[in-house]
Amino acid sequence: MRGAVLHGPRDIRLEERGEPKIALPTDAIIRISATCVCGSDLWPYRDTPPLTQPRPMGHEYCGIVEEVGSAVRSAKRGQFVVGSFFASDNTCPNCTYGYQSSCQHKEFVGDAQAPWLRVPLADGTLVTTSEVPSAELVPSLLTTSDVFGTGWFAADAANVKPGATVVVVGDGAVGLLAVLSARQMSAARIFAMSRHEARQKLAREFGATDIVSERGDEGVARIMDLTSGIGADSVLECVGTPQSMRQAISSTRKGGYVSYVGMPHGIELKGEELFYTHVHLHGGPAPVRRYLPNLIKLVLSGKVNPGRVFDLTLPLDQVAEGYRAMDERRAIKTLLLP
């Protein structure tokens, strides 16, 4: 089969990778219904960190079970399934506490931009739907695999409560779905930080009450102005740079909550400074598996349409254009159909 392989800076190719096979009795093989390009894929695509060897890409997936190992009990051939980018046993202490992305036996699923995929620890990792969903629902179901789950974790980790004032830093697909998540959690005001018209529009559609186009210190000043000088209850940092993190912390009220879900690059927090902000801080790789059953239910109920983040759909063999469009910010997120 032909899957996506990154060869160097901005050099991604579809090439022969060989069919995945059951390697352990706990594996499953799925036929991918849809996969996509993640904002975090752009880091290695842009050479951060530099590659040492060609690397298969893709960690967001949903599809139909083709084959299962002898120890797999839950998923059966023909069922539609979604899983997270970290395979997890869902039974170890870390999983039991709801941190499946820190599972003691976690395995990164990193070759999903392909027609077929081996999923380790299938019983712990995969969530099945009772029926095979219609094609229109597939994009939204695909988002639960990472981007929606990560946006939801951003809101949950920042303790978004009914009536809360929320700031979302970052207007990528995760930030936009963090807006949607905060809306679902009944936040009263949701400030989306964005200076990009199409993203502003989608943020409003997802539930943002205000758009703030200023950035950095000016962005902080605007949030302070809009919150009577107090700061927001919950600030969701969905970028991962020193600038965005500083902006997030400075926009938070004393005793408020900052979550960070974008893979950090170059962030250093000084204890002395953090001490006087009085914020709560929580984040990390989103434990998507914790939220999957609920998010799948939300999508199937028709209450949310997170698949709206896909503004570009391409066949898998145009994967290079899919990355390029996101790299150049022409697309929010690219859906790939094998």
Next chain:
Amino acid sequence: MRGAVLHGPRDIRLEERGEPKIALPTDAIIRISATCVCGSDLWPYRDTPPLTQPRPMGHEYCGIVEEVGSAVRSAKRGQFVVGSFFASDNTCPNCTYGYQSSCQHKEFVGDAQAPWLRVPLADGTLVTTSEVPSAELVPSLLTTSDVFGTGWFAADAANVKPGATVVVVGDGAVGLLAVLSARQMSAARIFAMSRHEARQKLAREFGATDIVSERGDEGVARIMDLTSGIGADSVLECVGTPQSMRQAISSTRKGGYVSYVGMPHGIELKGEELFYTHVHLHGGPAPVRRYLPNLIKLVLSGKVNPGRVFDLTLPLDQVAEGYRAMDERRAIKTLLLP
């Protein structure tokens, strides 16, 4: 009157400072019943940061109201009162959220090692008792002014819940009272990190179930060993150094809670590392005022005896020996009687 003044490294003197006077209608003047030396006083005493001019010292106090400004409604002459090291109006938004140490009008009370003290924002700052307490209760009541309130915040900020596994890093008076606080919050296991016999004994008396004398990586390994490789639910960092902070974060389970209440010195947290620990982080200058009514009640009920941290009592004119004994770790905490 003669109060404590720091002149340089390890040079503290009792000297004439003039009587405090009502400066604003919201002030109160109190006659100090007892004051003490704080672990944080040792930082400037040891020249970190270096002094630029002589500095009055002391921020822990309780006493009898002598005089109040014309706007003061709650405290009356003759009443016994306790206040926090940050005066606060207790009505601004930050106070309302429970972060009085970030009050929009906060003032540091920094000259309490003296017979008399001016307390700003008296209505917001001072908590009165219904009767003047007996002399035996004064040391324990004094601890609610900072050290007990800070230990309590350490436990609260680290989300200590009934049945929790708790680690306390630091065997100073704050760490020891963090042990007592975790015990009051019904933690199941409390690991006190200490290699000092007198402090280990007091930690056990306050409710520690285990003493861990290893430090750094060895201390982390021991905690991992004692928690089946999972880490503790709540880790209370009561020191403020890079080593103690690293030890605290590394001893916490995925999704667990780290609080930090010791004034940080030289701590830098790397975003990339913090991300994968999956910990919750919260701390800052303890909002002691939030806890004062409850902690005073606890002391008056006789259920706790936090005054046990004072293992040296001196008249105020021996303040220099009081500092010296703590600096040399001969005393856990020095009580000073004016």
